[in-house]
Amino acid sequence: MNGWEPVIGLEIHVQLKTRTKMFCRCENVWGEEPNTRTCPVCLAHPGTLPVPNKTAIEWTVKLGLALDCEIAERALFHRKNYFYPDLPKGYQISQYDVPLCSEGRFVVPGPDGDREIGIVRAHLEEDAAKTIHVGGAAGRIHGAEYSLVDFNRGGTPLVEIVAKPDVRSGEEARRFLQLLRQTVIELDISDAEMEKGSLRCDANVSVRKAGEEGYRTKTELKNMNSFKFVADGIAVEVERQIARYQAGEEVMQQTLHFDPQTGTIAPLRSKEEAHDYRYFPEPDLVAVAPPADMVERARAEIGELPAARIRRLEAEVDLDLAYGLVTSGRDALYARVPGDDRRAVANVLMNQLAAAGVDPAAVDGAELGRLVAARETIPRQTFLDALGASADPDFTADPYLAETTVSDAAALDPVIDGILAANPGQVEAYRGGKEGLLGFFVGQVMKETQGKADARVVNERLREKLNA
Amino acid sequence: MIDTLRLTAEDAAGLLERGEASGDELAGAYLDAIEARDPELHAYLHVVGEQGEGVPIAHKDVITTKGIPTTAGSKILLGYTPVFDSTVAARCKEAGLPILGKTNLDELAMGSSTENSAFGPTRNPWDPERVPGGSSGGSAAAVAGGLAPWALGTDTGGSVKQPASLCGVVGLRPTYGTVSRYGIVAFASSLDQVGPLTKTVRDNARLYEIIAGQDPCDSTTVELPEPVAIPEGEDLTGVRIGVPKEMNEAEGIDPGVSASVNAAIRLAEELGADVEETSLPRSVDYGLACYYLVAPAEASSNLARYDGVRYGHRAAVDGDLTALYARTRWEGFGAEPKRRILLGTYALSAGYYDAYYGQAQKVRTVIAREHAAAFERFDVLVSPTSPTVAFRIGEKAENPLAMYLSDLLTIPANMAGLPGLSIPCGLSDGLPVGLQLIGPQFSENALFRVGHALERALGFDFVPERLR
Amino acid sequence: MAITREDVLHVAALARLEIPEGEVEGVREQLGAILEAVGKVSELDLADVEPTSHPLDLVNQWAEDEPRPSLPREEALANAPDPADGSFRVPAVGG
Structure with a gap:
């Protein structure tokens, strides 16, 4: 990086898996026929009014607590006004100056120790509908003949998490996201699948000279729908910006799209007018003052956070394996498997057991420990077969261990x-x-x-x- | 022979209870009256003539009625047939009140004369050359003209109270939050309230009883702190009545209006009330300006949903989406909604929010405090409802600011979320004068009590002289 | 704070209202007059006053997370000016 420091601010959207939408009681489901989960409220028929989903509020509080945020005593919803066919009311109900959660931090263990990434805010809002562009090339906006709007997703609850520009590399961004994903999965509030769009990440990227105060012009990277693309996209953009400065050029503020196929970055078509969202307090909704019992209930549901577990595991296995175990949800099984060679246990869990596709939660740790200990002395195929059967209710290692390897x-x-x-x-x-x-x-x-x-x-x- | 001009809703209920008329006969009498007089008055946009066994009702055409066109007096909603009922329409339906029809109004409830209707003005039953007031002018004219025993209107800046005053009927603007707004085509969400227009205060209380109460579909509603009491007594002993001098001496109040109102105040004293002068200096001075920032700002956002995508008017445009929106909205909205959308958009836009909308929200606090202080000393405040009697059609049509002054005296209480009752208190130049009674939040029963006592004592004949 | 022609066009664009060229000046004059009148609110020094966005001081009005039936698709699309393939059709965005 020869003296340049990347400055990366992440904005993450997490779609909550509540049973119903944010402001109406249509089912919040994925993959149904278009416009079969709508009602006058989420179609914004005249006179309809939003009624907040209590569970979505409680889950946002829970997520805020997991992010070590302050929970607002009195949070407000605001209207963010702009026109788009996926926004039926002509405004999105979101939060503005008093979000539910603010001023938190999220610890990301890294090769050089823990990195604390500041959280500016986590707020609750409603998702937009889905627009399919028809005609033109491959469903992209450009050159489309017309668009079809499906309001099934419109109005589903979305938490937006805004991190401070504390991330310093694409790899760190990837670790942050992986940990955040695992956190929301363990909080049981989202299925957080990037491919499905229930976890989305945008990155604001700039670079500066090491030791430089303040920030330079940033670009916004959008549409990165896998952890790898996030890491790769940021890395490519950081290189691009450094190259421009080194060539004596400036970086323009713009929104960019990373194409993972070609590994290149291109600007998204800039909107012809500047945004002016005219935020104002949503008059159809009253303030949210999370009651003490709700906050305490949410707090009680938070287990040990993934970052803390990674830190503990790192003492036994290396950082990558610790991340792997925790972010794949296999570390609980790892803890149940006895054996002195911890790396061997971790490797089996991450490789052969993962390949076998069994549910880690159903595996008997003690029996698996016996298998791992015998992995050198029983035939390889026997070992793999045993792993494949290890989640069966009556599984025991005995018959597999009886088949010893011929080494004479x-x-x-x-x-x-x-x-x-x-x-x-x-x-x-x-x-x-x-x-x-x-x-x-x-x-x-x-x-x-x-x-x-x-x-x-x-x-x-x-x-x-x-x-x- | 049923005399619909004379018949109160209570009288009508009596006829039904005693079996002296069937529901069909009763509704038939009103339909006959509509056929006879509505071609002149144009109180109705849509006559429905539902069958039923209850006292029929007319709904202002911002009240969503399932399966019955609801236009809000705007071309933007031409062709729109709701797939759901507003809560108030549903409550009237449950109470067995068949719908006579949908009444005319200023487009999207924006106006004080009903001249802004996209479908032509309504005429005042007392003098067809004059306006009925607005925006609920169709409902007020229908009740005054014997075309409905009672009707619902909506009141944002005075749209129930002012037309009630100009048509010589009783109009209640309830405490904000006591009547559901679900299904009411929204104008300004923090101000809109549904209210009854009736011939008597007792009718008004009965209709309020039917529509009031918390609604799970409107999260800004509350349960009434006490049941509605149908007023009976004629005594006002112990009632403390305040006469805010700015509201009774404001520039522009017709002398004839003042004379009627003063006579009514003296009568209240004779009935035992303690009457004293008081002051609401900033409420009157700044109320109108405050209102014309808050209401258009909210309206600009509430009207963003009319984009020609899901319902209503859609312009024939060869062009992109932005062109479709802009043309659809320009064609669909009339002059007053467009004016208010532009004004409200400006008041919310970057750089102007604090000076306009933000400041207006603070003025609102000042107005609420001033009223709260007054209600430490008084049970009820009185003033003229409208500075003038009904004005001539066309008289103020070209001058929006002059028209806005019609609501000078109704606006302050509305900004504070307070209930107000307008009762006819006499004639000036042969046209009705309205007395406005304002109480603290949830004081409807007190307003009904005072209104009823005065109504009895005043003996106002609500049948327009020319129709007697 | 006189409103300019550019202000009018900017606000009209934000509000998606296509003002015909010949009407811009008239709109500007009317808005200017109204803005001058409502600008009266700035006479008051209210630095220490909290804004009121709601007449009632309510909090926590919400609903339980329990599904209710959605509209049949025919009803959802019944009022649509241009339904197609079970969806709402619109011209291409910014096309």
Whole structure:
């Protein structure tokens, strides 16, 4: 980065998984036929009025507490006025100067210790409807002939979290987001799936010289719908800005779109008029003063936060594995699995067990511990089969542990000799320099022994015999 | 033969109870009267003539009625047929009141003469050359002209009280929050209230009883602190009546209006009330300016939903969405809504919010405090409802500011969320004069009591002289 | 604080009202007169006064998170000027 410091402010939208919408009682569901979850309120028919969803308010308080925010004594809803077909009232009910949650912090463990990312605010608002652009290229706005509006998503509850510009790299942004996602999942308030749009992230990116006070012009990166794209997009934009400054050019304030396919960044079409949202207090709603019992109930539902657990795990495994365990929700199982080799336990959980697709919550830790301990002495296929069955209600490791690996050279030699004898051509080729054929011979032996041969011993013996 | 000009709603209920008329006969009498007199008065935009066994009712056409066109007097809602009932319409339906029809109004309830209706003005039953007041002019004219036994209107700056005054009927603007706004085409959300227009105070209390009370669909409503008491006595002993001098001596109050109001005040004293002068200096001085910032600002946002996407008028435009919006709205709205949208947008826009809307919200606090202080000494405040009697059609049509002055005396209490009752108290030049009674929040029963006692003592004949 | 022609056009654009060219000046004059009248509120020094956005001092009016039936789609679209494919059709945005 040669003396340049990236300054990244994240804005995250989390769609709450309440049963009903924010201001009406239409079902809050995903993937239904267009305009089958609407009512006069969310279609903004004349005279209709919003009635807030109490659960959405309580969940926002819960999230605010998890972000160590102050909870407003008296929060207000405001109207944000602008015209767009996905906004049926011509304004979005959001929060402005008195949000439910403000002044918090979110700890992101990193390679150089904990980083504390400030939280400016977390506020509750309603989501826009979905607009499908028809005609033109691939559903994009540009060149579309017309648009179709589906109000099913319109008015569903959305929490917007605004972080201070404390993030310093795309990787850190990724860790922040992963932790935040895991936090809302554990709070049980959102399914937080980036692909579905129930977790969305925009990033304000600028760079400055190390030690420089204040901020330079920032750009806004939008539409990054995976953790990887967030990390990559920010990294590309940071490089672009540094290159411009180094070339003596300025950075323009604009909204950008990261194309993950090409890894490039392009400006979104700028709106022809400046925004003037004319915020004012929503006269159809009264203030929200979260009652003490609601706040305490919410506080009681917050368990140990993912960041704290990562910090504990980091002492046993490395940072990446700790992130992996916690942000995949496997760390509870990890804690239940006995065994001295903690990295081995973590690796099995993150790799083979993950690949087996079993529900970690259903796995008996003690039995899994026995499997992990025996992973070198039972056949690999047996091990994988055991993992696949490990979430079954009556699972026990016993039958799998009974199938030990054949590692006795004396028992394996006849098989190896037979394979070599049956494949003279390949033997000759190997000896002629095609050492890659070793894998072929190992495979043949494994096949012959039904996977029970110890691969390490087979490799050793094969090399010895072929190189003889 | 049912004399709809003379018949009160209570009389009508009596006919039904005693079996002297069937519901159909009763409604039929009103439909006959409508057929005979409405071509001249144009009180109705839409005659429905529902069958039923209760006392029929007319609804101002901002009151959403399922399956019955609701235009709010605007071309922007031409062709719109609601798929739901407003809460007040539903409550009237539950109470068994069949709908006679939907009454005319100033477009989107913006005006004081009903001349702003996109569908032509309503005429005053006392003198068809004159306006009935507004914006609930159709409802007031229908009741005064014997075209409905009672009717509902809405009052934002005086739109029930002022037309009641000009048509010689009784009009209540209830305490903000006591009657649901759900399904009332919104003008200014923090001011809009539904109120009854009737021939007598007792009718008014009965209709208020039907429509009032908390509504889960309107989160700004509350339960009444005490049940509605239908007034009976004629004695005002112990009632403390304050006469705010600014509201009784304001520039522009017709001498004939003052004379009638003063006579009514003297009568109250004779009935036992303690009458004393008081003062509301800033409420009267600044009320109008405050109102014409708050109401247009909220209106500019409330009217943003009329965009030609989900219902109502849509311009034929070859062009993009922005062009469609701008043309649809310019064509659909009349001059007064456009004026108020522009004014309100300006008052909320960046750089002007604090000077205009923000400052007006503070003036509102001042007005509320001034009234609260007055109500430490008085039970009721009195003034003329309107500075003038009904003016001639066209007289103020070209001068919005002159028209706005019609609401000079009704606005202050509205800004403070207070209830106000207008009762006819005499004639000036053969035209009705209204007396405005204002009480603290939730004091409707006191207003009914005082209004009823005065009504009895005054003996005002509510049948327009030319129709007797 | 006289309102200019540019102010009028800016506000009209924000409010999505297409004022025909010939009417802009008339609109400007009317708005100017009204703004002058309502500007009276600035005479008062209210620095220490809290704004009132609501006549009643209520808090926490909300509903439980329990679904109620939505409209059948035909009813949702019944008033639509241009329904298509079960949706509300609009011209391309900024096309």
